[in-house]
Structure formats: structure tokens, C-alpha cells
Amino acid sequence: MRPLAITGARVIDPASGRDGVATLLVRDRVIAGIGSNAPPSDAEIIDGSGLVLAPGLIDTGVFRADPAACHAGGITRVVLMPDQRPPLDDPALVAFAQAMGKPGVWVHPLVAATRDLAGQELAEIGLGQAAGAVGVATGRGAIASSAVMHRLLSYSRAFGLAVVTHAEDPALTAGAVATEGDYATRLGLAAAPAFAESLAVARDIRLAEATGARLHIRQVTTAEGIALVRDARARGVAVTAGVTPAHWLLNETAVAGFRSFARLSPPLRSDDDRRAVEAGIADGTITIIASGHDPRTQEDKRLPFADAKPGMAGAETLLALALSLVRSGALTLAQALATMTAAPAALFGLPGGTLSVGSPADLMLFDEAAPWRIDGDRFTGAGNTPFDGLPVAGRVRMTIKGGELVWRG
Amino acid sequence: MKHAPHPAIAAGAHPFPHSHLLGIGALQPWEMLFLLDEAEQWVDLNRGRSKHDNRLAGLTQVNAFFENSTRTLLSFEIAGKRLGADVVNLGVQGSSVKKGETLLDTALTLNAMHPDLIVIRHGSSGAVQLIAEKVDCPVLNAGDGRHEHPTQALLDALTIRRRKGRLEGLTVAICGDILHSRVARSNFQLLGSLGAKVRVVAPPTLLPANVEQLGVDVFTDMDKGLAGVDVVMMLRLQTERMDGAYVPSTREYFRFFGLTEARLAHAAPDVLVMHPGPMNRGVEIDGSIANDIVRSAVTEQVEMGVAVRMACLDVLTRTRREVAGWPHP
Numbered sequence: 141m142r143p144l145a146i147t148g149a150r151v152i153d154p155a156s157g158r159d160g161v162a163t164l165l166v167r168d169r170v171i172a173g174i175g176s177n178a179p180p181s182d183a184e185i186i187d188g189s190g191l192v193l194a195p196g197l198i199d200t201g202v203f204r205a206d207p208a209a210c211h212a213g214g215i216t217r218v219v220l221m222p223d224q225r226p227p228l229d230d231p232a233l234v235a236f237a238q239a240m241g242k243p244g245v246w247v248h249p250l251v252a253a254t255r256d257l258a259g260q261e262l263a264e265i266g267l268g269q270a271a272g273a274v275g276v277a278t279g280r281g282a283i284a285s286s287a288v289m290h291r292l293l294s295y296s297r298a299f300g301l302a303v304v305t306h307a308e309d310p311a312l313t314a315g316a317v318a319t320e321g322d323y324a325t326r327l328g329l330a331a332a333p334a335f336a337e338s339l340a341v342a343r344d345i346r347l348a349e350a351t352g353a354r355l356h357i358r359q360v361t362t363a364e365g366i367a368l369v370r371d372a373r374a375r376g377v378a379v380t381a382g383v384t385p386a387h388w389l390l391n392e393t394a395v396a397g398f399r400s401f402a403r404l405s406p407p408l409r410s411d412d413d414r415r416a417v418e419a420g421i422a423d424g425t426i427t428i429i430a431s432g433h434d435p436r437t438q439e440d441k442r443l444p445f446a447d448a449k450p451g452m453a454g455a456e457t458l459l460a461l462a463l464s465l466v467r468s469g470a471l472t473l474a475q476a477l478a479t480m481t482a483a484p485a486a487l488f489g490l491p492g493g494t495l496s497v498g499s500p501a502d503l504m505l506f507d508e509a510a511p512w513r514i515d516g517d518r519f520t521g522a523g524n525t526p527f528d529g530l531p532v533a534g535r536v537r538m539t540i541k542g543g544e545l546v547w548r549g
Numbered sequence: 550m551k552h553a554p555h556p557a558i559a560a561g562a563h564p565f566p567h568s569h570l571l572g573i574g575a576l577q578p579w580e581m582l583f584l585l586d587e588a589e590q591w592v593d594l595n596r597g598r599s600k601h602d603n604r605l606a607g608l609t610q611v612n613a614f615f616e617n618s619t620r621t622l623l624s625f626e627i628a629g630k631r632l633g634a635d636v637v638n639l640g641v642q643g644s645s646v647k648k649g650e651t652l653l654d655t656a657l658t659l660n661a662m663h664p665d666l667i668v669i670r671h672g673s674s675g676a677v678q679l680i681a682e683k684v685d686c687p688v689l690n691a692g693d694g695r696h697e698h699p700t701q702a703l704l705d706a707l708t709i710r711r712r713k714g715r716l717e718g719l720t721v722a723i724c725g726d727i728l729h730s731r732v733a734r735s736n737f738q739l740l741g742s743l744g745a746k747v748r749v750v751a752p753p754t755l756l757p758a759n760v761e762q763l764g765v766d767v768f769t770d771m772d773k774g775l776a777g778v779d780v781v782m783m784l785r786l787q788t789e790r791m792d793g794a795y796v797p798s799t800r801e802y803f804r805f806f807g808l809t810e811a812r813l814a815h816a817a818p819d820v821l822v823m824h825p826g827p828m829n830r831g832v833e834i835d836g837s838i839a840n841d842i843v844r845s846a847v848t849e850q851v852e853m854g855v856a857v858r859m860a861c862l863d864v865l866t867r868t869r870r871e872v873a874g875w876p877h878p
Contacts, residue, residue, distance in 0.1 A: 322762035326574070328674040328695030328734055331758065398675030442653050444673030446694065 143167045144543060145179030149188025149505060153195065153495035154478035155485070164193060166501040169543040173497055186545075188505050191537055194477050196502035198484040198493050199455060200382060201277070201304065201358050202433040205237075207244025208520035209433065209455035211547035214504035214536035217492055218245060218433075219484065222252035223279045229255050229263040231271035238272040244546065246502070248490060250277035250304055253292050259283040259310075262292060269299050274488040275356070277304035280405060280450075282340050284310040289344065293353035302354040302380075302487055305344050307365060308406055312336035317446045318407045323392045329446060334409055338364035345372045345379055354378045356487060360426060361387040361406050363416035370425040380487055381420070382428035384454060385461035386526060388417040394526055400441045400448035401516075402526040404432075407450075421479075422470035428487065429479040431458040435522030453522045457514055459506060461527065463534035466508075473508070501543040510535035552586045555579035565864050566878040569681045569688040572697035573738040581739055584860050585707050591856035592711075595631070605634035608665035608866060613639045613655075614691070615671040620826060620851065621691055621701075625668045628858035634666070652676060653683055660684040666866055669693075674731075687865040695731050700861060701825055702735035704853040706743065708846050709780055711853070712821050717744030722774050722816075723765075724750040724806065725784030725833055728757050728795070732825050733784060737763045750774030752806060754795045755786075771806050775815040782823045783808055783834050791832075799832050808834045813844075821846050 144166040151162045151174060158174070165173045165183065179185060196216025203221050210218060220237055222228035228237055229252035241247035251268030255261045257279040265276050276296050282305060283289045289305075296303050309332075316332035318324035324331035341357060345368060348355035360366050360381040369381045386404055391411040394402040402408060420426045434451030441448050454461075462480060465471045471479075485493030492502045514530045516523025539547040557579040558564045564583045567575065594600060610629040614622050622638060629636040639659070650658075652671075659667060660683065667688050669677045674694030681688035692698040710716055721740055727733045727749050740747050747765045749756065761767050768774030775781060786802065796802045813820060822838055822845045830836040839845055867875035 320758035322759035325757040325759055326734070326763065328693075328697070328731060330695070333758070398678055439651060442651070442679075444652065444671065444676035444679055444694070446673050446675075447652075 141168065141543065143172065143180055143183040144186065145183040146186045146188045146193055146503070146505065147179065149191045149193035151193045151495065152474050152477055154474050155482040155494035156496060157474070158495065159474055164495065164503070166543045169501055171495055171497055171499050171501050174495060186505070186538070190507065191505045192473070192508055193503060193505050195481040195493050195495055196504050196539060196541060197459065197480040198490060199433060199458065199480070200428050200430040200484045202431065202455065203451065204433065204435055205241040205245060205247045206433060206435060206455060206521055207241060209435070209453065210245045211539045212520055212536065212549060213431070213455040213458050214506060214539050215455055215458065216245060216502035216504070216539065216541045217490060218247055219274060219488060220247050220249045221279065222250050222257060222277050227252045227257045227279065228268070228273070229257065231264060231267040234268045234271040234273045245541065246492070248274040248488060250275045253278045253283065253303065254288065259285060259288060262295060265296060265301065266299055269301060273301070274490060275302040275304055278306055280306060282306050282308055282310050286343060286347070290347050290351065293347050293351040293355070297351055297353040302356050304356045304358050307337050307340040307344065307357045307360060308332070309336040309339045312339070316407070317403060318395060319392055319409050321392060321410055323395070327395065327398065329395070334362045334413060335364060337362045337406060338368060341365040341368045345369070345377055348379055349377045352378070356380045356382065356428070358382050358430070359384060359387065359406060359432070360420070361409055361417060362413045366416050366420040366425055370420070370423070373425065380428060381426045382430050383417055383421065383426050384430055384432035385458070386432070386452060388414060388421060389461060389464065390414070390526060395445065398445040399526070400443060400445050401452065401524050401528065403445055403448045403450050404452060404526070405450035418465075418468070418470055421465060427479060427483045429458070429462050431455045436524045437522060441524050451524070452526055453516070453519060453524050456519055457525060457527060457532070459536060460512070460532040460534040463508065464532070467533070501540060503540040504536055505538040506534060506536045509533055552582070555582050558583065563878070568878055570699055570861055570865060571678050571681060571688065571690045573699045573702050573735045574697065578742045581703070581706070581743060584703055584857070584864065585710060587860035587864060588703070588707050588853070588856040591859040592853065595852070595855055600631050601633070602631060603633040604863060604870070605629065605632040605866060608634045608870075609663070610634040610636045610666045610668065610862065611639060611659055611664040612636065612668045613659060615641050615669070615676070616692070617641065618670055618691070621670065624851070624854045625691060625858050628855050628862055631855070632859055632862055634862065652679065656680040656683045660686070665869060666862060686869070689861055689865060692731055695729055695734065697735045698731040699735050700854065700858055701732045702739040703861070704850055704857040705736060705782065705823060705825070706739055707853045707857055708823065708850050709821065712846060713779065716740065719779040720746045720748065720777065721780040721782060722748040722750050722778040723782045723784065724771065724774065724808070726755045726786045726790065727751045727760060727784070728755045729787070729790070730784050736782065737765055741765070748774050748778065750806070752796055771812055772815050775812060778816045778820060780821045780823060781808060781813070781816060785825065785827065785829060786833050788829070803832055807832065808838055810835065810838065813838060820844060823847065823850055825850065
């Protein structure tokens with residue numbers, strides 16, 4: 141395989157703090173060097189002038205490994221939720237899931253925390269790890285029993301695995317499809333109070349503190365929930381928080397007209413909460429941004445709002461929507477990229493997410509300013525995006541996985 | 550009873566520029582009044598010997614009820630037949646919905662049969678709007694989830710207006726299960742738009758969050774909520790919600806939120822008592838009050854229901870019947 145040299149691009153590696161124009165050399169599927177040296181004469185050259193070269197994105201907590209959508213979004217690694225059919229509660233299923241993205245995208249499965257994700261009996265977490273799981277997850281919902289959650293966190297700690305949770309009190313949110321407020325009341329939607337999140341966040345933080353386990357709350361979407369995470373991090377609790385673009389770009393009014401593409405879990409919140417999410421990202425309380433990629437078929441979405449399945453297809457729009465935080469001044473470009481590269485790599489101990497010499501050559505080249513309009517009909521797969529029609533800027537031009545160009549746009 | 554046209558309509562506003570009737574929320578006050586005024590003629594017709602009008606002759610009206618209903622379905626069926634339409638009922642029993650067909654497929658199937666009007670009831674909020682977006686004929690919402698039940702609000706308003714001579718300035722207390730009630734949501738908007746003062750009276754567990762944002766005054770004490778009101782509108786409380794889920798028991802509910810003679814004494818002397826039916830006597834309303842023909846308008850509501858629905862069927866089909874002055878909205 142010929143070496144590959146990418147020249148002229150602004151190279152940003154959040155893990156090392158590097159940010160400047162340089163040439164990056166790939167040899168034998170790994171990063172062989174970055175610097176100002178002229179590329180070797182036998183190298184294949186990619187001219188990256190005017191573009192940003194960064195590590196391929198790591199998408200934390202997708203529900204489907206979807207190589208085409210990932211490539212279009214500059215994503216080279218996904219951390220896969222255990223909510224598959226059947227759920228990843230068995231080492232053989234974990235091993236199978238890990239292989240299912242090949243050769244398009246690296247898949248890092250999370251093993252189900254409990255058998256059948258039922259929230260009752262612990263699943264084979266240790267064997268799951270041995271089979272390739274990079275963490276443990278409670279799935280789309282929270283574990284209702286505090287006793288089970290307590291045991292899960294203590295047990296996972298022994299294996300050094302981060303526990304990924306969904307922070308919504310299951311009893312308070314049973315049957316609910318919206319956040320309580322005058323908007324849900326007007327539309328006649330079954331709603332749960334926003335504090336259903338902070339109750340769950342408070343419990344899980346307390347249990348993480350008691351057990352010393354690493355806790356990752358996949359989505360924190362309310363002002364109260366974010367404040368709890370902020371305080372816990374300040375006192376040294378091993379808790380991290382994530383969010384998807386929906387919760388800093390949209391509020392509850394997006395469900396107007398019963399738009400089922402805006403049916404998400406957790407549901408969209410008030411504008412005060414939306415702004416708190418933005419502030420939480422800006423001050424570093426929320427460190428991981430993910431797409432929440434959950435492609436849904438028409439059969440799942442073209443239903444009355446309450447009957448539609450929650451979730452959005454997000455892989456293709458992750459970068460452009462995250463860049464909105466750079467334009468609003470909440471984050472620098474390097475910080476924004478860190479939430480989708482260095483931060484998830486550190487949390488789950490993944491290779492990649494960095495441009496250090498010797499790392500896998502998983503890269504993306506993007507045009508920070510290229511304008512486009514999100515159009516669900518033009519997605520590579522399911523087009524269930526609540527952002528349909530939104531003008532955005534930032535387009536992936538090339539996605540390179542393991543030194544091979546897998547996508548050009 | 551003849552009413553002068555609303556100034557907005559007299560000034561040239563289209564009296565009803567809507568393809569469908571999905572909810573009260575989409576209507577202007579004069580459009581609500583227009584429907585009420587239109588209903589008056591059908592009250593008169595329905596009280597006559599020959600209850601027939603031919604204006605919908607040749608049109609097909611489909612009543613697609615995905616949720617069980619007896620009285621509303623009957624009311625729509627009678628309304629359509631009295632106007633001469635060919636009325637077909639599709640009940641949830643025996644429908645393809647039971648066989649796993651999606652709602653939209655059902656809608657497209659109905660649409661392919663070229664109906665001229667579809668009346669829909671569905672258990673999910675927003676379902677009727679979803680169907681309306683997919684079919685080529687007017688759609689009338691006969692109740693969707695907890696969202697809206699526009700003809701119920703219109704018939705309630707017509708009943709009040711005929712009894713009291715007006716809506717403006719009246720105080721109306723809506724009592725009971727507000728949380729799960731589409732009737733309440735439609736009524737807040739209609740009565741509020743037409744100048745009535747609306748109160749809600751319910752235990753906190755049966756009140757939706759931020760309901761005061763919809764322009765109503767909230768009471769959790771029935772005696773205070775009924776003080777001086779001109780109209781009491783009781784809502785049905787489904788028995789499965791009374792076994793400790795939302796309220797502890799039927800008897801406790803009746804003790805604190807049931808409509809009794811003693812409680813009604815707090816209201817205005819000429820108070821009007823209403824109930825959308827079916828009533829749970831002894832649960833939310835004392836049987837003797839329901840039977841009192843002076844104070845209770847319960848059977849009149851049923852009568853007004855047919856008239857209001859005739860008005861809605863007539864108005865919604867005027868464009869396709871090419872009635873003069875009714876261009877496509």
C-alpha cells in the first residue's frame with residue numbers, strides 16, 4: 141500500500157492541542173508523522189488546502205452501526221448501544237456486534253447492564269468485556285431499582301468499565317411522550333415533569349460516588365440535571381455527561397403539528413433547559429456530543445405522535461450541528477472536535493480519536509464554512525431528522541478509515 | 550333565533566376558510582359563531598315532523614371511529630343522514646386496524662374510495678391531523694386522544710347560548726378529569742374566545758401541568774370553584790382512574806368533587822348543569838340533579854349535538870358542492 145500524504149490542511153488534534161497547517165503522513169494504516177517535511181516521493185497526495193484535518197469522529201451511543209451515514213458524517217468509530225434485537229446481553233452477541241461494521245466503520249459495543257435490558261438481573265458484564273465491549277449501558281431506559289443500579293455500578297467498577305445510563309425516572313416517565321408544560325397540555329400529549337431527569341441524575345451520581353464507578357449519563361437535557369453533574373464533577377465524582385444536538389438547538393415547540401420526527405427520548409424541553417444545555421457545553425460540564433443516531437422506518441414514525449417510536453437519524457448531521465457551537469462562541473473548534481474525538485476515546489479507552497503518531501489512520505477532512513441545507517430525503521438511510529430544512533455550515537469532504545478513503549463529498 | 554353576521558364576516562372575511570375541522574384552536578371567534586349560527590336552522594328542522602334536507606345527496610360520509618363510541622357516532626350518523634348523505638360507519642371492530650394495518654394505510658384505503666367527508670375519532674392526540682394531511686376530502690375531528698373534540702365544544706356553546714341568550718360574561722366551571730379530557734381542552738379555547746370566564750375544578754392529580762396558561766382559573770376546592778358560576782360542566786371520570794391511580798376511590802371522589810344539591814347551592818341561582826355523557830350517576834353527579842329539567846341541559850346537549858354536526862357537515866362540504874361564494878380555502 142502506497143503511503144498517503146495530506147498536505148495544506150489545518151490539522152487539529154484535540155488530544156495533543158495541535159492546531160496549525162501541516163502535512164500528515166499515513167503509512168501502513170497508521171499515522172506515520174505530522175510536520176512540515178515534504179511528503180515522500182512515492183506517496184499519494186491529497187491536497188487539503190482550505191480544509192480542516194481532524195481525527196475521524198467517534199459517535200457515542202448510536203442505536204445502529206450505519207456505515208454509509210457515518211462516512212457522510214466523518215464518523216469512523218461508533219459506540220453501539222446494547223438495544224439491538226436481541227439485546228447485547230451475551231458475550232457472543234457482543235462479539236458479533238463488534239464485527240458487524242466491518243469494513244466500513246469500527247464498532248465498539250456496550251454490553252447490556254441487565255439481562256434482556258429488563259433492569260433486573262445483571263448481565264455477563266465481565267465476559268462481555270472480554271468479548272469486546274468497551275462499556276456497560278442500561279439501554280434506552282434507566283434501571284428502575286436503585287438496588288440493581290447500586291450492584292451494577294459496584295460490579296462494573298471491578299472491570300474498570302464506564303456505565304452509560306439513561307437519566308429519566310422510569311415511573312414518572314411511563315407513558316409520557318413530552319415534557320410537562322403548557323405546550324404539552326395544549327396538544328393533549330401525555331407528559332412527564334422535567335425533574336424526572338434530575339431525580340435519576342441525582343440517584344445515579346450518588347450511587348457512583350458511593351461505589352467509585354465511572355458513570356456516563358448519555359444525555360443530560362435539563363438545567364437541574366446539568367447543575368447536579370456540575371457539582372458532582374467539582375467534588376471529584378467520576379461522572380461525565382453527554383448530549384445530542386436536538387437538546388441545545390430545539391425546544392418543546394418543535395413538536396408543533398405533532399411532528400413525530402421531534403419525538404425524542406428524553407423529550408424536547410423548555411427553552412430555559414435548552415439554554416442550560418448550551419451553557420453546560422460551554423463550561424465543560426457536558427463533555428461528549430453524540431448524534432444519538434437512531435434511524436427509524438416510516439412504519440415507526442408516520443404515526444400519531446404518541447404512537448411513533450422516539451429517535452432521530454443523526455450521524456450525517458452531527459458535525460455541522462456541533463459546529464453551530466463554534467459559531468455561537470460556546471466552544472472553540474478544537475473544543476468542539478474534542479467532544480467527538482478525544483473525550484469519548486478517553487472515556488471508553490478506544491484507539492483513535494487522536495492524530496498521534498502510531499494511531500490508526502482514521503481521519504476526516506471538512507470544510508468548516510461550506511453551507512448546505514439539511515434534507516432528510518437525501519440522507520443515505522432513514523431521513524427521520526427533526527432538523528429537516530435547517531440551513532447549516534460545515535461539510536465533510538473526505539472520510540478516511542484505516543488509511544483508506546471511504547467517502548468523498 | 551337569527552343572529553346578525555359577525556362584523557368580520559360582514560366586512561368581507563370568508564366565514565369559514567378551512568378545509569377541515571380539526572380543532573377549536575385553529576378557529577377565529579367569528580368562525581366559531583358562524584358555525585353556531587348555522588346550527589340554529591338545524592335545531593328547528595330536527596324538531597319538525599319531516600327531518601330531512603337533501604343538500605348532501607350523492608355525497609359519501611365515512612365515520613371512521615378507531616375508538617369506541619356510541620353517542621357521538623350515532624349523532625354524526627343521524628346528522629349525515631338528515632342532510633341526505635350516504636353514511637358509512639367504520640368501527641374499530643372488524644377493521645383492518647386490528648389486522649395490523651397502519652393508520653396511514655387505512656387512511657389511504659378510505660381515500661381511494663372517494664369519500665366526500667371523513668369523520669374520525671382516534672385514541673391518539675394528533676391522529677386526525679395526520680390523516681387529514683393524507684386524504685383529499687374534508688376531515689372532521691370527532692375526538693383525538695386528549696387533544697380536541699371540537700363539535701362537543703360547539704354543541705356545549707350552542708346549548709349555553711340558547712339557554713342563557715349569550716356566552717360573553719358568563720362564568721363556566723368545568724369540573725372533573727381535566728387531565729385526560731379533550732372536551733375540556735376544546736371548551737377552554739372556545740368559551741374563552743367567545744368571552745366566557747372559564748374555571749377548572751379538579752383534584753390536582755387530574756389537572757394537566759400549567760393549565761392556567763390556557764387562560765383558565767384553577768380551583769381544587771369544589772365549593773369555592775362553584776361560587777357564583779352560571780354554568781357547571783361536569784366531565785366523566787373513567788372508573789379505571791378511580792382505583793387509587795389518580796384518586797383513591799369513587800366514594801372519596803364523590804364526597805369532595807361530586808355535584809350534589811348542597812354544592813350546587815354555591816352557584817348562581819339560575820345555574821345550568823351540563824355533562825357531555827355518558828354520566829356516572831353517584832360518582833361525579835347526583836342523579837337528582839341530572840334529572841332536573843330546569844337546571845340540567847344534558848339531553849339538550851345531545852339534541853344540539855346533531856344540529857351542530859349537521860352545520861359542520863354542511864359547511865365543510867360547501868366547496869365541493871360548489872355553493873356560490875365558497876371557493877377553495
